[in-house]
Amino acid sequence: xxxxxxxxxxxxxxxxxxxxxxxxxxxxxxxxxxxxxxxxxxxxxxxxxxxxxxxxxxxxxxxxxxxxxxxxxxxxxxxxxxxxxxxxxxxxxxxxxxxxxxxxxxxxxxxxxxxxxxxxxxxx
Amino acid sequence: xxxxxxxxxxxxxxxxxxxxxxxxxxxxxxxxxxxxxxxxxxxxxxxxxxxxxxxxxxxxxxxxxxxxxxxxxxxxxxxxxxxxxxxxxxxxxxxxxxxxxxxxxxxxxxxxxxxxxxxxxxxxxxxxxxxxxxxxxxxxxxxxxxxxxxxxxxxxxxxxxxxxxxxxxxxxxxxxxxxxxxxxxxxxxxxxxxxxxxxxxxxxxxxxxxxxxxxxxxxxxxxxxxxxxxxxxxxxxxxxxxxxxxxxxxxxxxxxxxxxxxxxxxxxxxxxxxxxxxxxxxxxxxxxxxxxxxxxxxxxxxxxxxxxxxxxxxxxxxxxxxxxxxxxxxxxxxxxxxxxxxxxxxxxxxxxxxxxxxxxxxxxxxxxxxxxxxxxxxxxxxxxxxxxxxxxxxxxxxxxxxxxxxxxxxxxxxxxxxxxxxxxxxxxxxxxxxxxxxxxxxxxxxxxxxxxxxxxxxxxxxxxxxxxxxxxxxxxxxxxxxxxxxxxxxxxxxxxxxxxxxxxxxxxxxxxxxxxxxxxxxxxxxxxxxxxxxxxxxxxxxxxxxxxxxxxxxxxxxxxxxxxxxxxxxxxxxxxxxxxxxxxxxxxxxxxxxxxxxxxxxxxxxxxxxxxxxxxxxxxxxxxxxxxxxxxxxxxxxxxxxxxxxxxxxxxxxxxxxxxxxxxxxxxxxxxxxxxxxxxxxxxxxxxxxxxxxxxxxxxxxxxxxxxxxxxxxxxxxxxx
Numbered sequence: 001x002x003x004x005x006x007x008x009x010x011x012x013x014x015x016x017x018x019x020x021x022x023x024x025x026x027x028x029x030x031x032x033x034x035x036x037x038x039x040x041x042x043x044x045x046x047x048x049x050x051x052x053x054x055x056x057x058x059x060x061x062x063x064x065x066x067x068x069x070x071x072x073x074x075x076x077x078x079x080x081x082x083x084x085x086x087x088x089x090x091x092x093x094x095x096x097x098x099x100x101x102x103x104x105x106x107x108x109x110x111x112x113x114x115x116x117x118x119x120x121x122x123x124x
Numbered sequence: 125x126x127x128x129x130x131x132x133x134x135x136x137x138x139x140x141x142x143x144x145x146x147x148x149x150x151x152x153x154x155x156x157x158x159x160x161x162x163x164x165x166x167x168x169x170x171x172x173x174x175x176x177x178x179x180x181x182x183x184x185x186x187x188x189x190x191x192x193x194x195x196x197x198x199x200x201x202x203x204x205x206x207x208x209x210x211x212x213x214x215x216x217x218x219x220x221x222x223x224x225x226x227x228x229x230x231x232x233x234x235x236x237x238x239x240x241x242x243x244x245x246x247x248x249x250x251x252x253x254x255x256x257x258x259x260x261x262x263x264x265x266x267x268x269x270x271x272x273x274x275x276x277x278x279x280x281x282x283x284x285x286x287x288x289x290x291x292x293x294x295x296x297x298x299x300x301x302x303x304x305x306x307x308x309x310x311x312x313x314x315x316x317x318x319x320x321x322x323x324x325x326x327x328x329x330x331x332x333x334x335x336x337x338x339x340x341x342x343x344x345x346x347x348x349x350x351x352x353x354x355x356x357x358x359x360x361x362x363x364x365x366x367x368x369x370x371x372x373x374x375x376x377x378x379x380x381x382x383x384x385x386x387x388x389x390x391x392x393x394x395x396x397x398x399x400x401x402x403x404x405x406x407x408x409x410x411x412x413x414x415x416x417x418x419x420x421x422x423x424x425x426x427x428x429x430x431x432x433x434x435x436x437x438x439x440x441x442x443x444x445x446x447x448x449x450x451x452x453x454x455x456x457x458x459x460x461x462x463x464x465x466x467x468x469x470x471x472x473x474x475x476x477x478x479x480x481x482x483x484x485x486x487x488x489x490x491x492x493x494x495x496x497x498x499x500x501x502x503x504x505x506x507x508x509x510x511x512x513x514x515x516x517x518x519x520x521x522x523x524x525x526x527x528x529x530x531x532x533x534x535x536x537x538x539x540x541x542x543x544x545x546x547x548x549x550x551x552x553x554x555x556x557x558x559x560x561x562x563x564x565x566x567x568x569x570x571x572x573x574x575x576x577x578x579x580x581x582x583x584x585x586x587x588x589x590x591x592x593x594x595x596x597x598x599x600x601x602x603x604x605x606x607x608x609x610x611x612x613x614x615x616x617x618x619x620x621x622x623x624x625x626x627x628x629x630x631x632x633x634x635x636x637x638x639x640x641x642x643x644x645x646x647x648x649x650x651x652x653x654x655x656x657x658x659x660x661x662x663x664x665x666x667x668x669x670x671x672x673x674x675x676x677x678x679x680x681x682x683x684x685x686x687x688x689x690x691x692x693x694x695x696x697x698x699x700x701x702x703x704x705x706x707x708x709x710x711x712x713x714x715x716x717x718x719x720x721x722x723x724x725x726x727x728x729x730x731x732x733x734x735x736x737x738x739x740x741x742x743x744x745x746x747x748x749x750x751x752x753x754x755x756x757x758x759x760x761x762x763x764x765x766x767x768x769x770x771x772x773x774x775x776x777x778x779x780x781x782x783x784x785x786x787x788x789x790x791x792x793x794x795x796x797x798x799x800x801x802x803x804x805x806x807x808x809x810x811x812x813x814x815x816x817x818x819x820x821x822x823x824x825x826x827x828x829x830x831x832x833x834x835x836x837x838x839x840x841x842x843x844x845x
Binding site for chain 1: 174175178179181182185241244245246247248249251252253254255256257258309312425426428429430431438439442443444446447450451454455457458461462472485486489490493512
């Protein structure tokens with residue numbers, strides 16, 4: 001094995017480890033819903049992903065997520081919150097509120113129709 | 125305006141007002157001036173034009189990007205294989221290098237324009253610590269382009285034979301993937317065709333009477349309480365109750381009822397149905413998102429956006445898939461670089477780029493939602509509303525169908541069934557019916573109404589009766605055209621000393637058939653027997669036969685007496701009868717069947733049978749007309765025909781089969797495609813996948829999945845019609 005091969009091997013393994021850490025294990029930013037008028041509200045920007053994508057809310061209180069899609073790619077045009085039986089079509093540039101009331105604490109996914117963009121609602 | 129209630133959460137206000145004094149404009153101005161709230165058009169959930177426009181725009185964008193990449197790909201491809209192109213063959217390497225710099229310059233705009241979305245999207249995803257197909261395509265094509273540029277700029281640093289450009293890969297892969305996206309978008313538009321058809325039913329305008337004058341207004345501005353005019357040939361704009369005039373209305377698009385329905389004052393009319401013969405005025409009771417049509421659309425949309433449990437595997441896989449594929453690509457690169465044949469660097473690069481390009485899990489992500497979209501829409505076209513993917517998946521594995529009798533198998537209200545006359549021939553059947561109907565005209569008893577309806581149905585002129593008297597527990601009496609007419613049971617006949625003249629035999633036989641017989645007599649002489657019964661809907665027997673032919677066991681559940689229940693059971697041919705079940709025990713009976721290991725569908729009305737519907741694996745509510753949003757049910761049959769139980773089960777099976785095909789196809793695609801791209805076939809057959817073939821495969825995979833889902837659009841119910 002020559003030096004180039006050793007370097008590529010070490011680099012490759014290190015890169016693989018980094019990919020795994022970056023996508024799966026690194027801590028994520030968490031956004032807590034703002035309570036206003038009995039409604040827990042969060043604005044979510046849809047642009048290559050959901051920002052924020054981890055949202056913490058309280059159980060038993062109504063939640064409103066205001067989605068604004070800032071891209072034209074058809075992939076993100078529908079957001080689905082299947083655990084709450086909600087889905088919404090997001091016209092580009094418009095803010096679309098999605099409301100639901102989480103009853104039980106737990107983690108609930110939301111995602112685009114193809115399940116490529118994902119976010120999570122953590123109910124406490 | 126009298127009063128107003130505001131619901132901030134729903135963004136709605138409920139206003140009580142005097143229609144002759146206030147119109148929508150005044151209400152809007154008042155709200156805006158006095159409260160500062162802004163008034164917008166009510167969301168009808170019916171505006172689909174925006175989506176179609178957005179899709180058309182998006183399609184044009186994608187197609188232009190594809191065209192550009194495809195045009196650039198031609199010269200780039202030719203110059204990448206100079207040995208195979210006449211005119212380029214044998215050119216000195218230095219000349220080729222110059223040409224390749226031209227290729228680099230040509231493919232850069234392909235990356236920036238045609239492939240823009242992969243890079244921008246990939247970068248955005250990366251910042252969210254997520255990776256998607258954009259990431260993969262961007263990494264694959266970006267790596268190929270950078271490597272190529274370095275290889276032609278400083279060929280000296282590369283081992284011999286590895287300073288080769290891959291600009292063709294860049295142009296062709298981007299062209300193919302973008303083309304795939306464009307085709308997929310087109311196909312996806314077709315998956316929502318059913319719901320667009322439903323939305324297209326919504327009328328645009330209405331003619332209302334305000335301030336004593338007729339005005340044409342957009343349907344969004346019709347308010348609850350408006351008096352709406354409908355002329356022959358026009359659509360009924362919103363839901364309401366007829367106040368004046370009468371007509372026949374074609375309700376097929378909502379209820380599936382093929383024959384036009386007669387409408388008189390007091391009858392309900394449904395928005396989007398078509399007025400056929402007469403003109404009428406009706407009072408609007410439901411507008412905007414509350415109309416039957418809007419509710420149907422909402423239910424279908426919700427179901428289309430829901431998830432089938434079978435998708436869970438795909439969800440878990442796609443959650444880890446893309447980063448995992450990036451790791452596979454890196455390790456493949458290392459493996460070829462360490463152990464591969466010369467030129468190692470080229471092999472390592474080709475295989476890892478191929479993996480990145482072929483590994484897109486698009487097909488996997490589209491597999492379930494696309495089929496669900498088409499299947500649920502198709503069901504709605506047939507008047508079957510499936511609540512969500514869970515219900516759909518449950519419906520395909522049903523082996524036992526439990527049906528409520530009254531109102532489900534039967535109409536749920538008595539109708540005239542038999543007339544038997546005395547042998548002496550004292551009166552004809554029509555005469556008996558005419559007299560009986562005359563007596564019952566004053567009665568409000570459902571049995572009496574059935575007789576009157578029966579007489580009217582035969583076109584008899586029913587005379588008026590005098591001195592009507594209801595005799596509780598016995599029957600009724602009245603004077604008709606001077607004759608003392610009696611209608612009632614044996615007790616009444618005995619009390620009045622009426623001889624029976626052998627009619628007892630007919631009475632016993634009719635009672636055995638589950639019917640309610642009544643003696644008719646005039647002036648102390650027996651005339652005959654009239655029987656009424658809850659009759660079986662005309663298509664119930666056929667539907668039950670079809671269900672049984674498909675291997676399902678059909679159980680009838682009823683609170684009625686065993687005798688009545690068995691008479692009906694014989695008529696329609698069910699496997700099992702559970703009679704004399706108290707309403708509160710219906711759910712228990714369903715649970716018992718489930719305890720036998722059966723998958724039970726319960727068919728009943730949404731109100732009385734709600735607990736049993738909820739207990740069943742699939743609750744199927746028989747709705748009628750405007751009452752479509754039945755909450756306890758998994759499936760709602762708008763038409764109220766049992767044939768749609770067959771439709772519901774068949775469409776569920778067809779959709780689930782389609783989903784399984786899609787999931788299987790995409791799993792096979794990825795589990796075969798990735799190893800082949802990694803070069804596992806190379807040691808045995810010398811076969812290596814070009815990244816361009818990988819790009820074609822990737823584009824084809826998602827288009828295939830969507831097209832397969834679209835096959836469901838041609839679905840027709842098999843067992844019936």
